[in-house]
Amino acid sequence: MDLDVDDGTINRVDDGSHYKLDPSDTTPLTEFSVLPSSDVWCDGTSQATRICRFRNLCYRPESKVWFILKTASSTFVNVPEGRPTVELGTVDGHHHFFWSYEEASPYSESLRNVSVRYETVQHFIIRRLHPRNVMHNLHDDVLPMFHVLKQYVGGGREDLTMPFSLNDHRILIADEHPPTDSTRPFQYLSNLPIRFGRYLDQDSNIVCFRDAVVGNRAHTNWYQYGFSSPQGPLDKLPNGLMVREVSEWFVRRIGLPLTIDEDPAAALESWNEIKASRDIIVVLQRKLNRLIVNPHELETALKHELMGADGQPMPVVFVSNERHTFEEQIRYLRRAKLVVGMHGSILAMAMFCRRGTTLLELFPYGVPSENYTPYRTMANLENMGLIYRAWENNYPDRSIPHPEAVPLAGGITHLPQSEQETIKSTRWVPMHICCKNPYWLYRMYQDTHVTPMEIVALAREGIAEGAALPLISVRRDVVQAATVNPVLIEKITCLTGEQRRPGDLWAEWAVEPWLGSTVDHWNIHVENTDKQYTAKTDMPAMAITGFRPGEVVRFRIRGIVDAHPRPWGPFSSCTV
Structure with a gap:
């Protein structure tokens, strides 16, 4: 999977200034003559699946070290020997996520009579791989964290189908990155503002968490990004109902306040308004690279050739990260009968579409669609209910490469001339691992003059298939039956x-x-x-x-x- 340049990773100033941060959201210092004893309970059988819950987990900014206060009364349950203890993310085996802690004595002179930010609210501590990429944030972090919260947080409201309370825990994203335009989904997981790694390092005072849950678990992951072998679907895929449960919960959250002091009027219309809206066609648009060079020609063809259920042309709406908020994108995608877009992270937003929607992914010249399938895999998950089609540009004269660009955006002029010529003459991108293969980057960041009628034919085929699907809702209809194990025969x-x-x-x-x-x-x-x-x-x-x-x-x-x-x-x- 590419580290998507246009979807907010490079070439764009993105400091998350739109994101709701409260400068006064800092816990006051408390004086401790002796820090309280720690306990650790871990759940899971391996480093990748393990999540640990801590009573009194602390962080020392001067050393950038996590530690616990070990005493004779400390409890340790299923805590592994050796390091690292857990992984803070769900990309299996990636060193970026390895995490552990040190043991300290609360009677050490350096830890006596200290000022501490003592956090009494429960914190869930994770780390992001790619903060500005919405595919990574949703697939790697937000969807898995939803199911972790279901396990560890109680409460909730049955009338709103809220599976856990949103008022009594916080999310701490413990990496070095600030909030970005892809951070918004995290806020849906708590009514308290999200905290980031910089909160831990704001000064030299120790931060301690009375109740901390550390790690994330890949309940819902369907894709591996090719760090050790070419990218592709995971061997064991989740049921699409697990993804649908989260995406439809997000839809319900739209129209509700996202933090305890946020005005709900600032959110978009309710579910009822969205559901009643007319079908549309959504074209997911890019602004910097991997462009559709003839968008208006594509729009005209889609509008004239594809009719809605009422026999009238469906409106075509261009949606992009630059022009539309996370909520606005969901609003349009819930109305979409067809979603068209060039391969890129924004296609992950199709998880918010209704069942029966067709996702039509476009690929630049030389990029074999069968080798890059995060969105195909998502759409085809059992019970996901999306229809998938792929279009490949097979015409080199309708492709516009950018050999002069920076290497991560497809440039190759930094390479020897002979290698440049080999890359240009190679018909298909060869299999490769992530993330800097020049054959991949050169082809992936081409602009494309698409052939609208080929796309229309695929779209018409997908829409017809989607019309045959039963349109059910995870939250309103009867939950799909599953095999129930028989009782143990004792009588x-x-x-x-x-x-x-x-x-x-x-x-x-x-x-x-x-x-x-x-x-x-x-x-x-x-x-x-x-x-x-x-x-x-x-x-x-x-x-x-x-x-x-x-x-x-x-x-x-x-x-x-x-x-x-x-x-x-x-x-x-x-x-x-």
């Missing part, structure tokens, strides 16, 4: 009757049908013969012959669901 009854012959084992067992579980068939393991029998029946009962009359038969039972065996129940016995 077994030995049966008899006039037709049971001596030596025949008859038995039945309780399955608690009210739980709604289903079983394909049953396994019966008989200890006497060490054989397994199969009862292929919906009825929880069996009849097995061939035992000696009067023999005590010991056996146990388990259910088989989707070819997967469930745990065995305890042994029971019947006299046959």
